[in-house]
Each structure stands twice: as structure tokens, then as C-alpha cells.
Amino acid sequence: MTPHTRIESHLPTFAEVEAAAKRIEPYTHRTPVLTCHSLNGITGAQLFFKCENFQKIGAFKFRGACNAIFSLSDEEAKPGVAAHSSGNHAAAVTLAARLRGIDAYIVMPRTASELKKRAVAGYGAKITFCEPTQRSRETTCAQIVKQTGAKEIHSYNDPRIIAGQGTAALELLQEVSDLETILAPVGGGGLLSGTALSASAMNEQIEVIGVEPEGADDAFRSFHSGAIVPSINPKTIADGLLTSLGDLTFTIIRRYVHDIVTVSESTIIKAMRMVWERMNIIIEPSSAVPVAALLDKLVDVKGKKVGVILSGGNVDLDRLPW
Amino acid sequence: MTPHTRIESHLPTFAEVEAAAKRIEPYTHRTPVLTCHSLNGITGAQLFFKCENFQKIGAFKFRGACNAIFSLSDEEAKPGVAAHSSGNHAAAVTLAARLRGIDAYIVMPRTASELKKRAVAGYGAKITFCEPTQRSRETTCAQIVKQTGAKEIHSYNDPRIIAGQGTAALELLQEVSDLETILAPVGGGGLLSGTALSASAMNEQIEVIGVEPEGADDAFRSFHSGAIVPSINPKTIADGLLTSLGDLTFTIIRRYVHDIVTVSESTIIKAMRMVWERMNIIIEPSSAVPVAALLDKLVDVKGKKVGVILSGGNVDLDRLPW
Numbered sequence: 191m192t193p194h195t196r197i198e199s200h201l202p203t204f205a206e207v208e209a210a211a212k213r214i215e216p217y218t219h220r221t222p223v224l225t226c227h228s229l230n231g232i233t234g235a236q237l238f239f240k241c242e243n244f245q246k247i248g249a250f251k252f253r254g255a256c257n258a259i260f261s262l263s264d265e266e267a268k269p270g271v272a273a274h275s276s277g278n279h280a281a282a283v284t285l286a287a288r289l290r291g292i293d294a295y296i297v298m299p300r301t302a303s304e305l306k307k308r309a310v311a312g313y314g315a316k317i318t319f320c321e322p323t324q325r326s327r328e329t330t331c332a333q334i335v336k337q338t339g340a341k342e343i344h345s346y347n348d349p350r351i352i353a354g355q356g357t358a359a360l361e362l363l364q365e366v367s368d369l370e371t372i373l374a375p376v377g378g379g380g381l382l383s384g385t386a387l388s389a390s391a392m393n394e395q396i397e398v399i400g401v402e403p404e405g406a407d408d409a410f411r412s413f414h415s416g417a418i419v420p421s422i423n424p425k426t427i428a429d430g431l432l433t434s435l436g437d438l439t440f441t442i443i444r445r446y447v448h449d450i451v452t453v454s455e456s457t458i459i460k461a462m463r464m465v466w467e468r469m470n471i472i473i474e475p476s477s478a479v480p481v482a483a484l485l486d487k488l489v490d491v492k493g494k495k496v497g498v499i500l501s502g503g504n505v506d507l508d509r510l511p512w
Numbered sequence: 513m514t515p516h517t518r519i520e521s522h523l524p525t526f527a528e529v530e531a532a533a534k535r536i537e538p539y540t541h542r543t544p545v546l547t548c549h550s551l552n553g554i555t556g557a558q559l560f561f562k563c564e565n566f567q568k569i570g571a572f573k574f575r576g577a578c579n580a581i582f583s584l585s586d587e588e589a590k591p592g593v594a595a596h597s598s599g600n601h602a603a604a605v606t607l608a609a610r611l612r613g614i615d616a617y618i619v620m621p622r623t624a625s626e627l628k629k630r631a632v633a634g635y636g637a638k639i640t641f642c643e644p645t646q647r648s649r650e651t652t653c654a655q656i657v658k659q660t661g662a663k664e665i666h667s668y669n670d671p672r673i674i675a676g677q678g679t680a681a682l683e684l685l686q687e688v689s690d691l692e693t694i695l696a697p698v699g700g701g702g703l704l705s706g707t708a709l710s711a712s713a714m715n716e717q718i719e720v721i722g723v724e725p726e727g728a729d730d731a732f733r734s735f736h737s738g739a740i741v742p743s744i745n746p747k748t749i750a751d752g753l754l755t756s757l758g759d760l761t762f763t764i765i766r767r768y769v770h771d772i773v774t775v776s777e778s779t780i781i782k783a784m785r786m787v788w789e790r791m792n793i794i795i796e797p798s799s800a801v802p803v804a805a806l807l808d809k810l811v812d813v814k815g816k817k818v819g820v821i822l823s824g825g826n827v828d829l830d831r832l833p834w
Contacts, residue, residue, distance in 0.1 A: 222544055224566075243792045244546075463829060470565045470794040470825035503792035507785060512829065 347436025669758025
């Protein structure tokens with residue numbers, strides 16, 4: 191997280207999550223909360239899955255992008271928005287911009303998958319390819335912002351993004367108010383911090399647990415050391431969870447998250463397949479990360495009502511990990 | 513369809529569908545009705561998918577089996593139930609029997625997939641393997657019925673089964689009452705005839721269309737010739753649609769179904785993949801058959817509100833057809 195990519199810097203509040211929910215409601219799906227008898231049996235818990243794989247663009251990222259873009263004044267929005275992303279954030283910003291009727295300038299590493307390039311182009315983005323480094327992404331994006339006047343939309347370290355992501359847990363807790371634990375995956379921390387904001391405000395007894403792949407355990411190490419540890423050469427199939435925490439997400443996570451645990455690649459794949467087979471829904475590896483923590487019994491959920499945020503479902507069906 | 517496999521022979525009425533809905537409600541899932549912006553765009557219709565892939569045992573078959581088994585008197589039920597099936601009907605009968613607290617004797621061809629054998633065993637069936645011929649299935653099942661006194665549950669040509677399968681369309685039309693067309697796959701005709709019973713009673717303007725694979729087009733030929741054409745050496749990836757119509761299902765289909773159309777294997781696979789990718793749900797090839805008819809524009813749905821029954825989601829993830 192470099193300073194120039196952060197547009198606003200206050201810590202969002204739960205009131206901002208509630209405002210976000212109202213703002214994005216006309217554009218987003220209220221995704222279903224599914225249960226699974228078989229996975230309840232395996233884990234010994236009563237599980238409630240918030241299915242963001244059914245969200246527009248196939249991931250929770252649309253909530254934050256939508257909130258950020260519809261928070262802009264007409265004047266701010268007019269020149270369009272810009273973002274750098276190799277994946278779901280790019281699609282989310284592009285679709286939200288289209289709904290707002292403005293341009294989306296997307297910087298993608300030239301190594302991004304063809305599937306994702308096509309998807310983002312399909313949503314109508316003006317794409318610029320860059321080298322696959324953080325530095326190239328940021329400088330390319332900064333140039334575009336300078337040339338076009340577009341507003342940059344950071345993928346997680348922005349209070350409007352965090353508030354938007356928090357609407358998933360808000361909806362989940364509206365439907366199942368007596369959850370005792372909520373699990374969410376953690377990459378940059380937008381989803382986890384938003385989840386924690388909503389959960390702590392709506393039910394202060396609730397435990398919020400972040401789950402991260404062992405091969406990208408910077409949030410785990412940051413959480414337990416008390417200072418942001420950057421994500422260096424992360425290696426995991428959960429390609430939505432490669433990024434480092436930002437100062438906003440880290441502050442919220444330290445304050446409201448109870449624990450962060452890590453899971454192995456093999457358990458992630460096993461969990462992903464199990465959800466496909468038992469629930470007949472398609473989730474991406476990042477979504478399987480909290481399920482993996484349940485399979486490995488890393489969290490005490492016996493007999494408890496447990497919410498699980500399934501973050502997305504964008505998978506290349508020609509490259510399944512089994 | 514041989515006479516000894518039919519237990520009751522009257523044509524079911526819509527009142528029996530309504531009674532079935534009440535009877536099975538405590539045991540079945542009210543499955544969600546999903547929409548998909550992207551598939552609406554591709555087909556030009558407004559599609560409403562009734563997701564029986566989220567039904568217990570992963571298929572609509574549980575509705576009929578549940579209705580048949582919970583229709584039995586305590587005395588009739590006591591010796592248990594029997595069925596021959598290589599697939600979803602076996603799982604459906606076994607789970608419904610377990611919920612009723614009685615034994616399920618299942619005859620499976622020894623060539624059935626390991627996945628299905630394991631699933632049915634997992635639900636607690638007493639399995640007998642037989643040769644993979646209709647004759648061997650029927651004589652083995654008849655022997656078991658004779659030995660145990662179990663009641664045989666036919667997989668489609670039974671008014672209680674047909675009424676049970678009709679509850680899917682009943683629920684769909686309760687949610688979206690102004691559908692103009694409903695599409696369902698057709699194998700033995702239990703789902704299609706049940707769908708037609710509900711649709712014709714709830715909204716007489718509605719068109720009910722059956723869709724069948726070209727490689728198993730006996731219902732298509734029966735419908736258009738006016739006499740049951742048996743299914744001989746059917747060959748299709750849609751392995752839920754191999755069977756011939758029964759006299760009950762055929763009579764209802766002739767009376768209430770508007771048309772039956774056929775689709776190619778390649779379009780079935782394309783449709784299946786498209787639903788996986790665009791909707792992030794897992795459907796089996798049989799479910800993709802009506803979607804294939806939409807892709808091939810075999811039914812005029814432009815601008816219409818169209819219901820599609822997605823029949824099930826049991827797929828071997830190690831043998832995907834792409």
C-alpha cells in the first residue's frame with residue numbers, strides 16, 4: 191500500500207456500512223444464505239454460507255466498488271474512474287462505472303489470465319496493460335489518472351470500499367442474527383475488516399475469524415506481530431488473497447477481529463471440491479479458505495451457529511485444481 | 513414399463529400435486545428460483561430457473577420418492593420399500609425411506625458408477641447388484657419384493673411420483689405466476705408430466721415444452737406419433753433421460769404438453785458449461801437439456817417470461833465433458 195493509492199483515509203464506521211447498503215441496494219444482488227446438512231455433519235457446526243459467488247461479477251468486490259463509485263459526486267464521477275487489478279476488482283469497478291454511466295480505466299498486468307482479460311473487456315473497460323509488478327501497476331495507473339482526471343478506486347484500503355464489503359455480513363446477520371462466529375478470507379483485508387465492522391456493531395458477542403493461505407500469510411503475521419508485514423512472493427491457489435493489508439484495514443482488523451488462522455493448499459483444494467460436490471455451487475479457491483479452516487478444526491465451532499462468507503466464484507473451468 | 517412395476521394406475525390430478533406439496537414440505541427444500549442477467553441477454557427471454565440441483569440428494573427425484581413413501585400407510589410402509597435405479601431415484605428412495613424410518617432395498621446394475629454406488633450406500637440403502645439390463649433389474653427387484661414384502665416405488669410411472677415431481681413447477685409458479693412458457697427435460701416423463709399438470713392448472717395460458725437429447729428421442733417420437741416408442745440403445749451424456757415414457761406419463765404429456773423438441777450433445781455440453789460459468793451453479797447434463805433448446809432457439813421465447821426446471825446437479829467432477 192503506497193500513499194498515493196489511498197484517496198480517503200478515515201476509518202469507516204458501521205453507519206457507513208448501513209449507508210452503503212442503502213446506496214448499493216438498487217445495483218447489487220441480495221445474495222442467498224445457503225445451508226448444507228452434509229457440511230454441518232462434517233464440521234459439527236450449523237453453517238450459514240453467504241454466497242457472494244452469486245453477486246454481480248461473481249464476487250463480493252462489486253459491493254465495495256459500487257459503493258465507492260456511487261459515493262462520488264456527479265462532478266467527481268464525470269472524468270471516470272481508474273483501478274489497477276488483475277481480477278475481480280477490475281470487473282467490479284468496470285461494471286459499477288457502466289451502471290453509473292462513466293468510463294472505467296483499468297490497468298492490468300499483461301500476464302493476467304486471458305479469461306480475466308476477456309471478462310473485464312466484456313464489461314466495457316478501457317484497459318491498459320502493464321508489467322506484472324506492483325510498481326508498474328501503480329505508476330501506470332497514476333499516469334492515467336493524471337491524463338484523464340479519473341478517480342482512482344483502490345481495491346481495499348478505502349473507507350468506501352470497506353463499508354461496501356461490510357454489507358455482505360450486514361445482510362447475513364439480518365437473516366441469521368444469532369451467529370456466534372463469522373469466518374472470512376483475508377487478502378488486502380477489505381472483506382474481513384468490513385465483516386468485522388458489521389459483526390461487532392450488530393452483535394458484540396460474535397467472534398470474527400480471518401482465514402489466510404499458509405503461502406500468503408502476511409495478514410496472519412501482521413495480526414500476531416502488531417505491525418503490517420508486507421506480502422512478499424505469496425504463493426497460493428487462492429489468487430484473490432495475494433495482497434498485503436492496508437493501514438485502514440489493518441487498524442480495523444486489529445480492533446475487531448478475534449483471530450487469524452492459516453490453512454494449507456491441500457486443504458483449500460479439498461474444501462473447494464467439497465463445497466462443489468455437497469452444495470452444487472461453484473466457488474473460487476479464495477472462498478474455500480474459511481471452509482478449509484473448518485475442515486482442519488482450527489476454529490472451535492462445535493455446536494455453534496457459524497457464518498461463512500463465500501467470497502466469489504470466478505474459476506477457469508479448464509484449469510480445475512483436481 | 514412393464515405392468516408389474518406399476519403400483520397404482522390412475523392419472524394424478526392437480527389436487528394430488530397440492531396434497532403432495534403439503535405432504536413433502538417438512539422433508540424437502542423449497543429450492544430457490546434464480547435469474548441470470550447474462551443468459552437473459554443471450555436468449556432474449558426473461559428466464560427463471562427452478563434449481564432442483566439444490567434439492568435434497570441433488571435432484572427433483574426426491575420430491576416424488578418422498579411423496580410416494582410418505583403416502584404409504586404405516587402398515588404398508590413397515591416392510592420397507594424397493595426400487596431399481598442406477599442413479600438419482602435410488603438415492604431419493606433411500607433418503608425418503610430413512611426419513612420415514614423404514615428399509616430401502618435398492619437394485620443397482622453392477623455397472624453403475626462407483627460415485628453413485630457410494631452415494632446410495634451412504635444414504636443407507638440395502639443394495640443388491642444385478643446385470644445391467646432392464647429385465648435383470650426388474651426380476652431382481654420383483655424377487656426382493658416377494659422375499660421382503662417391500663413396496664416397490666417406480667421411478668416415474670406412478671401417480672404419487674408424478675404428483676411429487678409436479679411440486680417443483682407448483683413452487684415456481686407460486687413465485688412467478690405470469691410465466692408464459694415452462695421448459696423441462698424429459699426421460700421417463702415424471703418431471704415433465706408433473707410440470708404440465710401444475711402449469712395447466714395454475715395458468716392455462718402457459719406453454720409447456722419438453723426437451724430431450726437427440727440421442728434418446730423416444731419421447732419426441734412418441735409425442736409426435738401418438739404412441740409410446742420405447743427407448744432402445746439411447747446414447748447421451750444426459751444420463752437421467754435414458755428411459756422410455758410410461759402409460760401414465762405419456763397420457764398426461766399428450767394432454768397438457770405443447771411440444772417436445774430435441775437437442776444435440778454438443779449443445780447440451782455448451783449449455784451445461786454456460787450455466788456453470790454464468791450462474792456459478794453446478795448442474796448435471798440432464799439439467800442442461802432445456803437450456804440447450806434455448807441456445808438453439810428451438811422455442812420462441814423472445815421477450816417472454818420463461819421458467820426452466822434445472823432437474824439436478826449430480827456430476828462426477830473427475831469426468832467433466834469439456
